[in-house]
Amino acid sequence: MSIPELLSFPFTQYALIASILMAICASLIGVPLVLKRYSFMGFGLSNVAFMGMAFALVIDMTNSMALVMPLTVLATILLVGFGNRFKKISGDASLAMLTVGSLAVGHFVINTFSIRGGNIDRAVSETLFGGTRLVTLNARPQEVWLALIITVVVVVLYIFFYRRIFAVTFDTEFMQATGQHPIAYELLLSVITGVVIALSMSLLGSLLTASLIIFPALSAMQLSKTYKGVMFSAVIVAVVCSPVGIFTALLYELPPTTTIIMVNIAAFVFLTAIGKLRRLFV
Amino acid sequence: MIKPILEVTDLCIGYDGKSILDDICFSIADGSYLCIIGENGAGKSTLLKTISGLLKPVYGTMQFNVHRREIGYLPQQATIRNDFPASAKEVISSGALSRGKWYRPFFSKEDKERIVWASEKTGVTSFLGHCFRELSGGQQQRVLLARALVSAKNAVILDEPTAGLDPEATKEFYELLLKINRDEKITIIMVTHDTESAEKHATHILELGGQDPEDLEEEDNDNYFFGTSDAYVERGRLQ
Numbered sequence: 001m002s003i004p005e006l007l008s009f010p011f012t013q014y015a016l017i018a019s020i021l022m023a024i025c026a027s028l029i030g031v032p033l034v035l036k037r038y039s040f041m042g043f044g045l046s047n048v049a050f051m052g053m054a055f056a057l058v059i060d061m062t063n064s065m066a067l068v069m070p071l072t073v074l075a076t077i078l079l080v081g082f083g084n085r086f087k088k089i090s091g092d093a094s095l096a097m098l099t100v101g102s103l104a105v106g107h108f109v110i111n112t113f114s115i116r117g118g119n120i121d122r123a124v125s126e127t128l129f130g131g132t133r134l135v136t137l138n139a140r141p142q143e144v145w146l147a148l149i150i151t152v153v154v155v156v157l158y159i160f161f162y163r164r165i166f167a168v169t170f171d172t173e174f175m176q177a178t179g180q181h182p183i184a185y186e187l188l189l190s191v192i193t194g195v196v197i198a199l200s201m202s203l204l205g206s207l208l209t210a211s212l213i214i215f216p217a218l219s220a221m222q223l224s225k226t227y228k229g230v231m232f233s234a235v236i237v238a239v240v241c242s243p244v245g246i247f248t249a250l251l252y253e254l255p256p257t258t259t260i261i262m263v264n265i266a267a268f269v270f271l272t273a274i275g276k277l278r279r280l281f282v
Numbered sequence: 283m284i285k286p287i288l289e290v291t292d293l294c295i296g297y298d299g300k301s302i303l304d305d306i307c308f309s310i311a312d313g314s315y316l317c318i319i320g321e322n323g324a325g326k327s328t329l330l331k332t333i334s335g336l337l338k339p340v341y342g343t344m345q346f347n348v349h350r351r352e353i354g355y356l357p358q359q360a361t362i363r364n365d366f367p368a369s370a371k372e373v374i375s376s377g378a379l380s381r382g383k384w385y386r387p388f389f390s391k392e393d394k395e396r397i398v399w400a401s402e403k404t405g406v407t408s409f410l411g412h413c414f415r416e417l418s419g420g421q422q423q424r425v426l427l428a429r430a431l432v433s434a435k436n437a438v439i440l441d442e443p444t445a446g447l448d449p450e451a452t453k454e455f456y457e458l459l460l461k462i463n464r465d466e467k468i469t470i471i472m473v474t475h476d477t478e479s480a481e482k483h484a485t486h487i488l489e490l491g492g493q494d495p496e497d498l499e500e501e502d503n504d505n506y507f508f509g510t511s512d513a514y515v516e517r518g519r520l521q
Contacts, residue, residue, distance in 0.1 A: 035366060160387045167376045170366060173357050177334040178380035178433045179350030225413035226369040 006250050014144050016246055019260065021144075021151040022200040023238035026212035027220075028158055029193045031234050032169045034217040041079060042213030044099035045197045046206030048075040051106035053127050053202065058113045065146070068202060073194030075102075080190045130205030130257030143203060150199055154192055158231075161185065166227050208257040212238055215264035222268075222275040241267055285347060287312040287437060287469050288333070293342035295325060295332045301340045302328060303490060308508040310486055312436070315463045315470045317480035317511075320490035326473045327358070327441060329490065333471065334439050346437075351380040354430025354438040359423070359446055364415050370425045371410040374401060377432030393432075400431040403466075404458060420451030424458065431462070437469035438462075444476065452476075456483060480511070487514040 006012050026042075033041055052071040056064035079095060110120055158165065164185050167175050172182040200209040220233035245260030286309040294301040303325040310316050320326050331337040333344060334355055346353065354377065377400070378393040389397075401407045404424045409417065414425060423443055430438045440459075444452040460483050463470045474480055480487055489507040507514065 162387065163376065163379055163389075164384070166368070166372065167379050170368060170373065170376060171357065173336060174355050174376075174429070175379070176336055177350075177355035177357075177439065178353060178377075179335070180380055184384075221367055225367050225416070227367055227372050230367045 003247055003251075006247075010141075012246075012250070014141065015256065016243060018144050018147050018203045019242040019246060020239055021147045022196075022204055022209070023212055023216070023242040024235055025151050025154050025196040026200055026209060027216035027234040027238035028154060028231070029189070029196050030213035030217035031220070031231055032165060032189055033193065033213060034221075035169050036080075038080065039214050040095055040099070041076075041193075042197065043206070043210035044079070044095050044102075045072055045076055045194065046201045046209040047099050047102040047106070048072050049198045049201035049209075050127055050206050051102040051109070052198070054106035054110045057123070058109055065198065065202065069195055069198040072198040072201075073191050076190040076194035076197070077187065080186060080193070126205065127201075128205055129207050129255070143199075147199060147203060150195060154196060157188070157192065161188065165189065170227075205257050208260055211261040211264055215261075215268050216241070219264075219268045219271045222271040237267055237271075238264075285312065286310060287314070287347055288471070289343075289345045289347070290333075291343045291345075293332070293344055294340040295328050295337070296340045297328070297337070299340055303505070304341075306342075306506060308486075308488060310469065310471075313463070313467045313469055314486055315460070315484045316472070316486045316488060317484040318471070318473045318488045318490065319475070319477050319480050320506075324491035326490055329488075330439060330441050330471070330473045348436045351433070352435040352437075354432070354434030356423070356426050356430045356438065356440040356443050358441045359419075359443075366415060368414045369410065370406060370412055370414050370417065370421075371397075371401075373414050373425055374406070374410070374428045374432060377429035380433040396432050400428040403431060403462065404428040418451070419447050420454060423447065423451075423455055427455075427458070427462075431468070434468060437471060440470070440472040442473050442475065444474070459483070481515050482511075484511045487511050489514070 007016075030042070033039060049068050049072045052068035053064055056067045061067060075098065079091070079098070107124060110124060114120060167180075168182050168185040168189065172186070175182040175185075197209055197213075200212065204212075216234040216238035217230070219237045220230045223233040223237075224230045241263045242260055245263040246256055248254065248263065249256035249259040289309040291307055293306040294304045295306070296302040306329070318326050318329060328337065332339050334353075335350060375389065375393075375397055378389055378397060381393060381396075382390065398407075401410060404427050406421065406424050406428055409421065414422065417425065427438070427440075427443070430440075443459075444455055447455065456479050459470055459472070462468050463483075470484075472484075487507070487509065491505055507517070509517075
């Protein structure tokens with residue numbers, strides 16, 4: 001099949017749009033997360049979202065987002081906002097516990113309490129790694145609409161609060177000492193992060209979500225030395241990698257989500273090499 | 283008498299409700315240059331953090347007679363990470379945030395003028411577009427000072443700004459501070475190790491700890507010294 005033919009199928013269109021929208025959102029939340037040394041949080045939180053999905057599946061909720069989103073947002077706020085305030089357990093340890101614990105609880109709950117028949121292992125595998133073929137990539141029309149709305153909201157919030165997001169990433173102490181409220185912007189970022197991860201997890205699986213948070217941000221840091229430049233580059237890298245991955249997967253019958261990740265890894269390696277060479281010769 | 287810009291009354295400072303230094307009282311006039319000196323562990327940084335509003339006082343009051351949003355702050359170097367992608371201009375501009383309302387997404391004309399002014403004052407105009415982490419230590423501190431000046435109409439608080447700088451850069455930085463204090467009438471409140479330059483530049487000195495044990499035995503004497511720098515030098519000569 002050729003690319004135009006593939007594009008005529010609604011499921012290809014949904015998958016393409018969903019993956020590009022989530023690439024924009026995830027790369028936007030990824031830059032502050034990586035710079036604040038919360039790189040691993042993307043994976044931890046997508047596992048929390050997975051646990052939420054498991055519970056939603058077991059109690060047979062029709063709209064699983066109603067459970068997954070608040071749960072993920074709550075976990076983000078606890079980790080970002082208050083991790084430093086309870087010194088009894090370090091941020092590093094609590095993130096590790098959350099990552100491993102929620103994955104285990106999710107898997108346990110699905111296997112123990114699921115009343116629905118069907119292939120549980122496949123359902124688990126799909127929520128974690130996305131579909132193995134594009135047909136099973138989870139995007140449905142109403143979820144694509146939701147993704148579009150959320151992307152617009154995220155982009156508008158980022159433009160509106162851009163300078164404050166910079167400040168809260170660069171130096172919260174300065175904000176506080178000059179009478180501002182960094183905690184309000186940390187909270188805003190946490191809510192955005194939680195919402196995006198929950199949605200992206202349900203559309204693309206948790207592994208791709210975590211990848212879209214770290215790889216474009218890290219690739220962008222090889223390309224640019226200013227905050228604005230890194231933000232822009234991250235979005236561009238992510239938006240280019242997703243369709244490249246999807247079409248490669250379609251044409252060669254590869255698993256789409258992990259193919260997108262492969263493309264992202266390749267982009268990172270390529271851009272790092274370019275960066276190193278540029279430093280050698282310039 | 284000029285109205286004091288900062289009044290500290292019976293202040294006890296410390297962490298988590300545990301006091302490490304009690305009953306500090308002092309006040310400084312607008313336009314002063316105050317150096318806080320003392321041994322390591324005497325509570326210099328804790329006091330500065332309390333003054334900047336990063337820590338709550340354990341007891342007592344600390345009153346700024348200007349709004350906190352009109353004060354600039356220059357943190358200890360270690361708190362700024364050295365792998366952060368940001369241009370010098372982005373760093374300086376972030377100082378203007380304290381001047382605007384939260385619902386104003388972009389800089390006003392006044393903010394932009396202030397940014398240009400602060401960059402010129404600190405002599406960083408030539409490398410505004412450069413990456414912050416690639417600047418020398420002295421240049422980085424000047425950029426951070428420019429950021430503080432963008433937000434500060436009245437006072438700048440500095441936490442050991444010359445730590446880690448070479449002697450030449452240190453000297454330049456002190457001269458810059460003195461110029462800003464004298465020309466712009468901006469109050470300087472600074473923690474420093476450098477007693478010698480504190481004596482030379484400051485109008486007032488607050489020395490924490492290190493008081494004569496015999497003096498401390500008398501009930502009324504506290505474990506700190508506050509006075510003009512001349513009084514401090516004079517006292518040093520007598521001891």
